Amino acid sequence: MKIIPFLLLTAVFAQAGAGEAMPNLPPEPVVVRVLRAAPMIQAAAAQLRAEEAHRQRLEAGTHEWTLRVGRQQRRELMPSGGNERYSEWNAALERPLRLPGKGALDATIGAAGVAIAETGLGDARHETSRSLLRGWFTWLKESATSAQWEQQASLLTRQNQTVQRRQQLGDAARLEAVQSAAAQAQAEAQVAQARARLRMAEEELRQRFPGLPLELPKTIAEPQVLGGNEREWIAAVLEHNHELAVAVGETRRAQLLADRARSERLPDPTVGVQLSRERDGNERVLGAYISIPLPGGARYAASDAAFAQAEAWAQREAMIRQKVTAEAATLYHAATAAFPGWQAAHSAAEHLTRSADMSARAYQLGEGNLAEMLAARRLANDAELAARQARLEALELRYRLLLDAHQLWDLDGD
Numbered sequence: 001m002k003i004i005p006f007l008l009l010t011a012v013f014a015q016a017g018a019g020e021a022m023p024n025l026p027p028e029p030v031v032v033r034v035l036r037a038a039p040m041i042q043a044a045a046a047q048l049r050a051e052e053a054h055r056q057r058l059e060a061g062t063h064e065w066t067l068r069v070g071r072q073q074r075r076e077l078m079p080s081g082g083n084e085r086y087s088e089w090n091a092a093l094e095r096p097l098r099l100p101g102k103g104a105l106d107a108t109i110g111a112a113g114v115a116i117a118e119t120g121l122g123d124a125r126h127e128t129s130r131s132l133l134r135g136w137f138t139w140l141k142e143s144a145t146s147a148q149w150e151q152q153a154s155l156l157t158r159q160n161q162t163v164q165r166r167q168q169l170g171d172a173a174r175l176e177a178v179q180s181a182a183a184q185a186q187a188e189a190q191v192a193q194a195r196a197r198l199r200m201a202e203e204e205l206r207q208r209f210p211g212l213p214l215e216l217p218k219t220i221a222e223p224q225v226l227g228g229n230e231r232e233w234i235a236a237v238l239e240h241n242h243e244l245a246v247a248v249g250e251t252r253r254a255q256l257l258a259d260r261a262r263s264e265r266l267p268d269p270t271v272g273v274q275l276s277r278e279r280d281g282n283e284r285v286l287g288a289y290i291s292i293p294l295p296g297g298a299r300y301a302a303s304d305a306a307f308a309q310a311e312a313w314a315q316r317e318a319m320i321r322q323k324v325t326a327e328a329a330t331l332y333h334a335a336t337a338a339f340p341g342w343q344a345a346h347s348a349a350e351h352l353t354r355s356a357d358m359s360a361r362a363y364q365l366g367e368g369n370l371a372e373m374l375a376a377r378r379l380a381n382d383a384e385l386a387a388r389q390a391r392l393e394a395l396e397l398r399y400r401l402l403l404d405a406h407q408l409w410d411l412d413g414d
Contacts, residue, residue, distance in 0.1 A: 022399070022408065023217070023221035024140065024217050024220055024221055024395060025133075025136070025399065025408075026136065026212060026213065028409055028410070030211070030212065030213060031129070031132065031212075031409055032409065032410065033211065034132070034209045034210070034211050034212050035125060035128050035129060035132070037210070037211070038124075038128045038209070040124045040127065040128050041121070041124045041125055041128055043124070044117075044120050044121040044123070044124035044125075045121055047117050047120060047121075048114070048117040048118060048120070048121050050117075051110075051113045051114045051116070051117035052114055052117075054110060054113055055107075055110030055111060055113060055114050056110070057110075058106040058107065058109055058110035059103075059106065059107045059110055061098050061103065061106065063095060063096040063097065063098055063268065064095065065093060065094070065095045066093070066094050066095065066272075067091070067092075067093055068091065068092040068093075068094070069089070069090075069091045070089065070090050070091075071087075071088070071089045072088050072089070072090075073085060073086070073087060073088070074086040074087075074088055074278070074279065086278070086279045086280045086282075087280055088276070088277060088278045088279065088280075089276070089277050090274065090275065090276035090277070091274065091275050091276070092272050092273065092274035092275075093272055093273055093274075094270055094271065094272025094273075094289075095270065095271065095272065096268045096269070096270045097268055097269055097270070097271060098268055099263070099266060099268055099269075101263060102260070102263050102264075102268070105256060105259060105260045105263060106260065108256055109253060109256045109257060109260060112249060112252055112253040112256055113253060115249055116246055116249040116250060116253065119242055119245045119246050119249055120242070120246060122242045122245075123242030123243060123245075123246060126242050126403070126404075129403060129408075129409060130400070130403065131208065132208075132209055132212070133396070133399060133400060133403060133408075134396075135201070135204060135205045135208065135209070136205065137392055137395070137396040137399075138201045138204075139198070139201040139202055139205055139214070140216075140217075140220070140392050141388075141389055141392050141393075142194065142197045142198040142200075142201045143198055143216055144220070144388040144389065144392060145194045145197070145198075145385060145388070145389070146191070146194035146195050146197075146198045148381065148384055148385050148388055149187060149190045149191045149194045149381075149385075150191055150194075152187050152190075152377070152381045153184065153187035153188050153190070153191050155377065156180070156183050156184040156187045156377070157184055157187075159180060159183075159184075159360070159373075159377075160180040160181055160183070160184040162364075163176055163177050163180040163370065164177055164180070164181075176369075176370040179370055179371060179374060180370060180374070183374050183377075183378075202214055220388075220391055220392065220395070221395065222391070223338065223339050223342050223391060223394035223395055223398065224339070224398065225339055226332075226335050226336050226339065226398060226401070230329060230332050230333075233328065233332045233401060233405065234325060234328045234329055234332065236405040236406075236407075237324065237328035237331075237401075237404045237405050238321070238324060238325065238328065240404070240405060240406040241324050241328075241404070243320055243324060244317075244320050244321055244324050247313070247316055247317040247320040247321075248317055250313050250316075250317075251310070251313040251314050251316075251317045254306075254309050254310040254312075254313040254314075255310045255313075257306050257309070257310070258303070258306040258307040258309070258310040260306075261302050261303040261305075261306035261307075262303045262306075262307075264299055264302065264303070265295055265299050265300060265303055266295070267292060267293040267294075267295055267299070269290055269291065269292045270290065270291045270292075271288070271289070271290045272288065272289055272290075272291075273286070273287070273288045273289075274286075274287050274288075274289065328404065331397065331400060331401050331404065332401060334397050335394075335397035335398050335400070335401045338390070338393055338394035338397045338398070339394055341390055341393075341394070342387070342390040342391050342393070342394045345383070345386045345387040345389075345390040345391075346387045346390070346391070348383045348386070348387070349380070349383040349384045349386070349387035352376070352379050352380040352383040352384075353380045353383070353384065355376050355379075355380065356373070356376040356377045356379070356380035358376075359372055359373040359376040359377070360373055360376075360377070
């Protein structure tokens with residue numbers, strides 16, 4: 001199992017070539033700094049500190065010394081009819097004793113809670129990293145969409161100017177001028193919508209991850225074929241999945257709590273010493289005592305409930321393992337299929353763009369009509385949009401798989 005991450009890392013960096021290992025991503029030191037300041041991670045770190053204090057409490061135990069002090073007046077009737085009064089006091093010091101074995105169980109339960117909190121901190125880092133990666137690629141996709149529509153609007157603007165001049169010279173029908181202006185207006189409307197979505201994606205990143213530099217890359221890297229097979233990737237994801245690790249930890253803690261509840265069927269005794277001064281000090285009493293609660297049905301019911309909870313957590317663990325395995329397999333197949341999907345979309349965009357250029361030249365030479373040219377340009381634009389989105393989708397899916405396998409950023413560093 002431990003050799004799998006090394007093999008995958010070797011494949012990943014072999015694919016990256018001589019250039020940047022992880023192109024089109026923000027620099028890792030910046031990501032680490034931004035994630036460290038995220039509220040979700042800060043909350044998980046605080047929860048870890050709370051669990052460490054809870055462990056100390058369990059190790060120390062809740063049994064404490066109790067001091068009882070009392071004062072009383074004794075009145076004694078005499079045979080002669082008078083009475084005698086005496087000032088008396090008493091004091092006792094007592095403490096419950098944790099039976100052997102219970103202390104070790106409490107310490108183990110505390111350590112299990114700390115381990116779960118540490119895993120929870122890792123899960124917070126991972127989930128925040130997922131959100132950052134998702135938001136980052138949403139921003140890149142909206143940027144690509146905006147750029148493509150701006151390019152399309154620019155082409156249609158020039159085309160409309162040409163048609164307008166031809167219509168003024170009587171070389172184009174008024175219908176063609178109306179069609180050309182309509183196509184330009186539609187493209188400009190799409191540009192406005194794309195820019196609005198880009199601003200929203202940018203603002204979401206800026207608000208959720210302050211300090212993350214939003215600089216668009218000069219180029220978008222070509223996707224790479226995913227190395228490794230399904231079994232290796234699923235094993236790598238399961239090995240590093242925090243949700244599953246938390247479920248495993250909770251199952252273990254529930255089993256420990258069940259053992260602890262069973263040990264409580266035998267109550268802890270209380271031992272103490274007492275000292276009393278009676279009859280104005282004429283009598284002094286020193287003694288020791290022990291008290292043992294008599295167990296009732298509530299203790300047995302609590303033990304049975306704890307074992308049922310442990311069984312429930314075992315079933316939740318199995319459910320989460322199935323879910324994580326299915327999600328890892330789905331992500332692997334999506335990342336694998338994204339590469340040929342991008343290739344097909346890229347090829348289609350190239351062919352349709354050439355077709356649109358040929359239609360434009362034919363129209364300029366008077367061998368075609370405007371409607372055919374506009375239709376060809378619209379198909380080429382849609383294909384180019386799909387190709388850009390497919391390229392970014394392939395990159396995102398690959399990075400998402402690397403992230404889930406803990407091979408993208410150092411998520412567990414301090």
